[in-house]
Amino acid sequence: MPTRNEPIADPGAAPGRGRTRASHSLDSVLAEAVALLDESGVAGLTIRALAARLGGGPASIYWYVSGRDELLDMAADSVLAGVFASVQDVGDEDPIDDIRAIAIALFDAIVDRPWLGAYALRDTGTQPHSLRLYEKIGEQTLRLPLTATQRFNATSAIVGFVIGVAADMGHELPEEVLSGELTRQEYLERATADWRALDEGEFPFIHHIVDEFAEHTDRVQFRAGLDLLLAGIRLQAGV
Amino acid sequence: MPTRNEPIADPGAAPGRGRTRASHSLDSVLAEAVALLDESGVAGLTIRALAARLGGGPASIYWYVSGRDELLDMAADSVLAGVFASVQDVGDEDPIDDIRAIAIALFDAIVDRPWLGAYALRDTGTQPHSLRLYEKIGEQTLRLPLTATQRFNATSAIVGFVIGVAADMGHELPEEVLSGELTRQEYLERATADWRALDEGEFPFIHHIVDEFAEHTDRVQFRAGLDLLLAGIRLQAGV
DNA sequence: ACCTGAACACCGTTCAAGT
DNA sequence: ACCTGAACACCGTTCAAGT
Numbered sequence: 001m002p003t004r005n006e007p008i009a010d011p012g013a014a015p016g017r018g019r020t021r022a023s024h025s026l027d028s029v030l031a032e033a034v035a036l037l038d039e040s041g042v043a044g045l046t047i048r049a050l051a052a053r054l055g056g057g058p059a060s061i062y063w064y065v066s067g068r069d070e071l072l073d074m075a076a077d078s079v080l081a082g083v084f085a086s087v088q089d090v091g092d093e094d095p096i097d098d099i100r101a102i103a104i105a106l107f108d109a110i111v112d113r114p115w116l117g118a119y120a121l122r123d124t125g126t127q128p129h130s131l132r133l134y135e136k137i138g139e140q141t142l143r144l145p146l147t148a149t150q151r152f153n154a155t156s157a158i159v160g161f162v163i164g165v166a167a168d169m170g171h172e173l174p175e176e177v178l179s180g181e182l183t184r185q186e187y188l189e190r191a192t193a194d195w196r197a198l199d200e201g202e203f204p205f206i207h208h209i210v211d212e213f214a215e216h217t218d219r220v221q222f223r224a225g226l227d228l229l230l231a232g233i234r235l236q237a238g239v
Numbered sequence: 240m241p242t243r244n245e246p247i248a249d250p251g252a253a254p255g256r257g258r259t260r261a262s263h264s265l266d267s268v269l270a271e272a273v274a275l276l277d278e279s280g281v282a283g284l285t286i287r288a289l290a291a292r293l294g295g296g297p298a299s300i301y302w303y304v305s306g307r308d309e310l311l312d313m314a315a316d317s318v319l320a321g322v323f324a325s326v327q328d329v330g331d332e333d334p335i336d337d338i339r340a341i342a343i344a345l346f347d348a349i350v351d352r353p354w355l356g357a358y359a360l361r362d363t364g365t366q367p368h369s370l371r372l373y374e375k376i377g378e379q380t381l382r383l384p385l386t387a388t389q390r391f392n393a394t395s396a397i398v399g400f401v402i403g404v405a406a407d408m409g410h411e412l413p414e415e416v417l418s419g420e421l422t423r424q425e426y427l428e429r430a431t432a433d434w435r436a437l438d439e440g441e442f443p444f445i446h447h448i449v450d451e452f453a454e455h456t457d458r459v460q461f462r463a464g465l466d467l468l469l470a471g472i473r474l475q476a477g478v
Numbered sequence: 479a480c481c482t483g484a485a486c487a488c489c490g491t492t493c494a495a496g497t
Numbered sequence: 498a499c500c501t502g503a504a505c506a507c508c509g510t511t512c513a514a515g516t
Contacts, residue, residue, distance in 0.1 A: 118357070122407075124430075125430060131445075135442050135443075135445055138444030138445070138447070138448065139443065148447055148450070149463075150463075151447065151448060152448040152452065152455070152460075153460055153463035153464055155448075156460055156464060157400070157463070157467055160400060160404035160407050160464060161396070161399060161403055161464075162403070163403045163406070164399040164401070164406065164407075165396070165400075165403060167403065167406065168399050168403075191364060204374075204378065204381065205373075205374050205394070206370075206374055208381065208387055208390065209377065209387055209394075211387070212387050212388050212391040213391065221392055221395055224388075224389075225393075225399060225400075225468075227471070228393065228396055228471030228472055228475065229464075230471070231475070232466070232468055232470035232471040232474075235470050235471075235474060236470070
């Protein structure tokens with residue numbers, strides 16, 4: 001908590017010359033945390049594993065971060081910094097198209113890093129880049145003829161949709177797939193077989209869409225849903 | 240894992256007559272797990288706390304459940320059984336209105352139990368009631384003039400939206416609120432003050448909607464977003 | 479200012495043994 | 498079939514002490 005507003009940049013450019021004592025920085029702590037999350041997921045990010053990676057003891061982490069929860073929040077937000085940077089120039093086209101572009105950038109980032117789904121855009125108070133991304137999406141609605149309430153609701157709907165669908169897809173894949181024990185293809189085939197085995201009278205819808213399920217890709221399905229939501233916003237704005 | 244398909248009902252109606260040895264059932268394990276989750280959240284559900292509540296040792300839980308993850312999945316699904324039951328008769332009105340009714344029932348259940356957000360509708364293979372709820376929503380799209388792909392995408396979008404927005408709202412409230420240390424009202428005021436303190440040139444959207452934020456309610460905002468998505472589906476179906 | 483050492487109070491999970 | 502006892506191998510977090 002006391003370090004929350006600490007400068008993010010490394011104060012001394014080079015890591016201290018002494019070699020017996022370990023020395024980190026907020027940047028390196030977060031960078032290694034992200035690396036650990038990418039490699040082994042949320043469960044893999046332990047304070048002890050992180051400290052070992054940085055060459056120090058567990059207690060050293062607590063100088064930079066108030067605890068594991070804040071670490072997770074900050075690690076997620078540090079990734080969102082990149083997403084925000086990548087959409088900084090968006091805002092000159094059709095407002096709805098621009099919202100789509102931002103939403104897709106955010107979604108793609110979460111697909112690449114499934115652990116992000118649970119920690120991105122959680123707390124705009126602690127996560128400055130989450131706030132900026134929320135702001136950025138909202139700014140596009142400012143260019144639509146809507147009321148303030150409609151803009152607020154539309155923006156929250158977009159964010160909720162992105163996070164929700166992405167999170168859903170993140171843990172749609174069980175551990176066997178993430179650990180490389182099973183390919184996505186094999187997993188889909190197994191799930192498809194399960195669905196086909198269901199009683200057709202009891203599960204008419206499942207049977208109706210099982211072929212689509214077998215061949216679907218997350219990105220395409222996400223875009224399709226996003227376009228439905230955007231169509232609703234466009235209709236409301238009358239543009 | 241071996242117990243996954245065990246009958247859910249208590250085999251012997253009365254809990255064994257012997258009083259020195261603890262004796263549970265899958266039902267009681269899940270019921271106490273839900274109670275624990277309601278009282279103290281996901282972090283509060285430990286195998287040891289659950290076992291103590293049931294009057295036995297930690298190892299006894301493993302006869303009913305393969306581990307903590309499966310316990311969480313099954314506890315969530317056991318709550319969804321009630322949600323499914325409550326919407327069983329839905330399906331005679333306008334299809335879009337029926338989808339709305341189911342989505343709202345699901346959302347309300349997650350608002351009541353924030354921990355549900357992270358575990359509901361996660362794995363239709365392990366969670367039978369998640370599957371039935373997904374099927375139920377999908378069945379309404381069967382009554383709309385859409386292609387199978389469109390129905391699949393629309394249904395997944397609805398589910399993703401509900402889960403996403405609900406999950407978002409679930410952890411929007413920090414621990415101080417959940418622990419009763421702070422009221423929701425006070426929290427909203429604090430967050431609102433933070434937002435007003437932001438630079439207006441840099442955060443025009445935040446300033447534009449801060450008054451709406453201060454007075455918003457989760458349920459109303461969810462319905463507004465849901466209606467945008469439903470409007471998009473209606474437009475696609477042309478009904 | 480920033481890190482070490484060492485401890486505290488927990489965890490989930492396993493497994494032989496009991497009933 | 499279902500539970501106990503006891504252990505294993507971890508956790509996050511704290512804090513006095515060092516540099």
